[in-house]
Amino acid sequence: xxxxxxxxxxxxxxxxxxxxxNKPVLDNLRWQLQPGQVVGLLGxxxxxxxxxxxxxxxxxxxxxxxxxxxxxPLDRLDDATRARIGYAPQHSDLFEWMTPAQLLAYFKSxxxxxxxxxxxxxxxxxxxxxxxxxxxxxxxxxxxxxxxRALGHEPDLLVLDEPVASLDPAGRRDFLQELVEQxxxxxxxxxxxxxxLSDLERVAFHVGFLSGGRIIVQAPLDELMEGTRxxxxxxxxxxxxxxxxxxxxxxxxxxxDGRARMLARAGSDAPPSSLAGxxxxxxxxxxxxxxxxx
Amino acid sequence: MSAAFNGLPxxxxxxxxxxxAWRALRILRKWTTLLLILAIGVPLLTMTIDDLPxxxxxxxxxxxxxxxxxxxxxxxxxxxxxxxxxQNDARSAAxxxxxxRTLRLAMVGAAFGLAxxxxxxxxxxAWPFVPTLLAVMALCAATVCAMRWTxxxxxxxxxxVLALSAARAGALAPLRWVWHEMPLGLTAAVLSxxxxxLRAVVFTGHAGHATSQGQLALIAAxxxxxxxxxxxxxxxxxxxxxxxxxxxxxxxWLRRTLARPGRSVGARLALGxxxxxxxxxxxxxxxxxxxxTLLLLAVCELLPEPTGFGLRSGMVATFAMVSLQASLxxxxxxxxxxxEQALLLLLPGAPxxxxxxxxxxxxxxxxQLASTLCQLIAVALxxxxxxxxxxxxxxxxxxxxxxxxxxxxxxxxxxxxxxxxAPSGIPFGAMFGAMLVAGGLAAAWVLWLERPWYELLALTxxxxxxxxxxxxxxxxxxxxxxxxxxxx
Numbered sequence: 001x002x003x004x005x006x007x008x009x010x011x012x013x014x015x016x017x018x019x020x021x022n023k024p025v026l027d028n029l030r031w032q033l034q035p036g037q038v039v040g041l042l043g044x045x046x047x048x049x050x051x052x053x054x055x056x057x058x059x060x061x062x063x064x065x066x067x068x069x070x071x072x073p074l075d076r077l078d079d080a081t082r083a084r085i086g087y088a089p090q091h092s093d094l095f096e097w098m099t100p101a102q103l104l105a106y107f108k109s110x111x112x113x114x115x116x117x118x119x120x121x122x123x124x125x126x127x128x129x130x131x132x133x134x135x136x137x138x139x140x141x142x143x144x145x146x147x148x149r150a151l152g153h154e155p156d157l158l159v160l161d162e163p164v165a166s167l168d169p170a171g172r173r174d175f176l177q178e179l180v181e182q183x184x185x186x187x188x189x190x191x192x193x194x195x196x197l198s199d200l201e202r203v204a205f206h207v208g209f210l211s212g213g214r215i216i217v218q219a220p221l222d223e224l225m226e227g228t229r230x231x232x233x234x235x236x237x238x239x240x241x242x243x244x245x246x247x248x249x250x251x252x253x254x255x256x257d258g259r260a261r262m263l264a265r266a267g268s269d270a271p272p273s274s275l276a277g278x279x280x281x282x283x284x285x286x287x288x289x290x291x292x293x294x
Numbered sequence: 295m296s297a298a299f300n301g302l303p304x305x306x307x308x309x310x311x312x313x314x315a316w317r318a319l320r321i322l323r324k325w326t327t328l329l330l331i332l333a334i335g336v337p338l339l340t341m342t343i344d345d346l347p348x349x350x351x352x353x354x355x356x357x358x359x360x361x362x363x364x365x366x367x368x369x370x371x372x373x374x375x376x377x378x379x380x381q382n383d384a385r386s387a388a389x390x391x392x393x394x395r396t397l398r399l400a401m402v403g404a405a406f407g408l409a410x411x412x413x414x415x416x417x418x419x420a421w422p423f424v425p426t427l428l429a430v431m432a433l434c435a436a437t438v439c440a441m442r443w444t445x446x447x448x449x450x451x452x453x454x455v456l457a458l459s460a461a462r463a464g465a466l467a468p469l470r471w472v473w474h475e476m477p478l479g480l481t482a483a484v485l486s487x488x489x490x491x492l493r494a495v496v497f498t499g500h501a502g503h504a505t506s507q508g509q510l511a512l513i514a515a516x517x518x519x520x521x522x523x524x525x526x527x528x529x530x531x532x533x534x535x536x537x538x539x540x541x542x543x544x545x546x547w548l549r550r551t552l553a554r555p556g557r558s559v560g561a562r563l564a565l566g567x568x569x570x571x572x573x574x575x576x577x578x579x580x581x582x583x584x585x586x587t588l589l590l591l592a593v594c595e596l597l598p599e600p601t602g603f604g605l606r607s608g609m610v611a612t613f614a615m616v617s618l619q620a621s622l623x624x625x626x627x628x629x630x631x632x633x634e635q636a637l638l639l640l641l642p643g644a645p646x647x648x649x650x651x652x653x654x655x656x657x658x659x660x661x662q663l664a665s666t667l668c669q670l671i672a673v674a675l676x677x678x679x680x681x682x683x684x685x686x687x688x689x690x691x692x693x694x695x696x697x698x699x700x701x702x703x704x705x706x707x708x709x710x711x712x713x714x715x716a717p718s719g720i721p722f723g724a725m726f727g728a729m730l731v732a733g734g735l736a737a738a739w740v741l742w743l744e745r746p747w748y749e750l751l752a753l754t755x756x757x758x759x760x761x762x763x764x765x766x767x768x769x770x771x772x773x774x775x776x777x778x779x780x781x782x
Contacts, residue, residue, distance in 0.1 A: 094637065
């Protein structure tokens with residue numbers, strides 16, 4: 001435990017900026033992930049999730065700011081540190097000219113550690129033909145193979161960019177089961193972006209919302225859900241209540257007749273279950289997503 | 295959509311049709327460039343060694359220019375046909391059905407238009423108008439059929455060679471008799487056959503096109519630097535043999551490399567960029583080019599003189615073109631595998647920054663030089679095997695001299711890959727242009743300066759050495775080469 005506290009953050013991002021032409025994608029972004037954290041990264045389409053994940057791994061040019069992985073600057077990662085990173089990109093149709101067996105043998109040849117038993121078990125469980133060219137596999141099979149490749153060397157940091165986008169419900173359940181039973185239990189730090197909120201609720205212990213080029217909120221999922229309320233009432237009354245009670249306003253949208261809907265997160269106090277003249281209700285992750293990434 | 299479309303004036307309907315043809319041209323840019331340059335370059339190279347009497351020059355020039363115009367027209371037609379096949383397929387179609395109908399009508403109109411233009415141009419070298427028109431129509435129909443059934447690409451050259459031989463041997467006399475006795479009947483037969491062939495491809499868009507769509511998609515993918523197994527079953531004839539030979543050699547090398555844990559990271563990393571960017575893929579394609587040229591040379595041996603000599607000379611001159619393979623193949627292949635390169639950069643031991651640039655520099659140089667060496671050996675062996683006469687030896691020497699200049703093309707491979715863009719036709723056209731210039735220089739070296747080809751090779755390497763040093767120095771300042779062009 002003490003070791004976990006003294007260990008450097010697995011990911012430390014400071015003042016990260018990235019722009020495509022004149023359009024800023026990441027704007028002075030600061031982010032830290034501690035060892036063992038499992039973070040679901042949420043954001044609208046085009047919010048820059050993929051850009052952020054690729055920038056974390058040094059795959060994007062034109063970024064400014066600093067990124068450190070396991071305490072090492074990104075541009076000076078040693079081989080031992082690189083061996084601790086696993087990445088499954090959004091595009092899984094890669095290495096189409098190889099067979100799964102060739103691909104896994106190829107990647108195995110680079111890593112000092114490779115869990116053959118786990119790889120074989122996953123190939124069997126997910127019924128992937130080892131000798132069929134990857135180009136002939138279905139999109140879901142390619143994505144599963146991409147995940148197996150990323151897990152094979154048992155990384156300490158696993159970056160998954162929309163890992164379940166092409167999977168059917170059964171495939172998603174299998175993948176999440178694997179993630180919980182085998183990966184998270186080992187203390188692996190996991191970042192994964194997804195649009196499927198129900199999956200995120202089943203796996204992620206933390207959620208991060210990316211909007212406007214920044215991580216606007218990152219918190220443990222349970223804490224965020226329990227501490228956040230949807231408030232509907234007169235706009236001025238809502239703002240007054242938020243100010244006096246020290247709530248963090250996560251989002252506010254006007255309604256008719258001078259009323260408004262506010263997403264507010266209580267501080268250390270328990271959130272109110274009722275307020276005079278204000279409708280108070282608990283929120284779902286979807287409410288949070290809609291409110292925070294507007 | 296359809297009602298709105300029907301309300302548009304006819305000329306407005308043609309706009310999206312022409313835009314779709316432009317997109318098809320962009321997909322096929324490399325192929326059309328290759329056809330154009332071969333159509334122009336090979337006769338020119340052949341002419342450089344032909345001692346023409348001055349009075350024949352104008353006449354030969356007229357034939358040549360008309361033949362080139364015909365080749366250009368066929369290239370344009372091929373692009374049209376490719377575009378139509380794309381529009382017939384739901385996955386690649388960019389036009390609404392109404393536009394496709396317009397495109398089909400435009401295709402038939404273009405076939406007649408091209409035939410009339412070519413027949414009119416043929417009047418300059420005194421080609422008969424109607425037979426030329428019919429021949430162009432037949433060629434247009436044949437081209438379309440060959441895009442639908444790709445094995446015909448192999449059958450047609452053989453048929454043309456056989457027809458040329460038959461013409462020389464007087465075996466086409468019955469056809470001439472039919473032409474003289476029943477010109478209208480023969481005209482009707484050719485035109486109706488052409489229309490039927492066009493109808494089979496142009497006017498239908500049913501599921502029967504799935505095979506040709508698969509083949510075309512694979513061809514387009516290979517020209518964009520990707521190798522896919524997805525539709526390999528559709529790949530027939532030489533194309534299939536070519537693709538599977540490349541993959542087989544690459545696969546064998548992959549197995550061999552992975553079986554030896556001591557192999558360097560660089561050797562393993564190079565395999566990750568795919569067979570088209572790997573030396574095994576380049577050399578297997580060079581081998582294929584050499585084999586194809588040898589096959590055509592063997593066919594030329596069967597032809598009577600002077601046709602046989604002319605074609606043999608052209609084929610030997612074409613050998614030099616095969617050495618362009620590395621420079622043509624590697625840039626789009628590296629572009630096509632840039633997402634894979636991003637993953638490779640995360641692997642332990644993978645070089646980064648300047649180290650990556652230097653590693654790639656050496657790899658690409660070795661591949662280009664090996665490709666050139668294969669060409670030199672092939673031409674030397676062919677000349678020896680042919681027991682050629684003095685004129686053919688002279689052509690072969692020019693070819694060797696032109697090949698000796700190709701190591702300079704490695705400069706094209708030693709560039710700032712981080713800024714490379716998507717494959718484009720312009721550099722390929724420029725490269726073929728450079729090859730034509732190289733052919734001219736080589737001809738001057740051999741014919742006027744009367745120097746041996748290997749001196750030109752030595753001179754080339756001498757020039758290349760300081761250029762390589764200059765580039766090597768710049769490598770450390772350039773951004774990392776991978777992922778090529780960066781992810782977007």
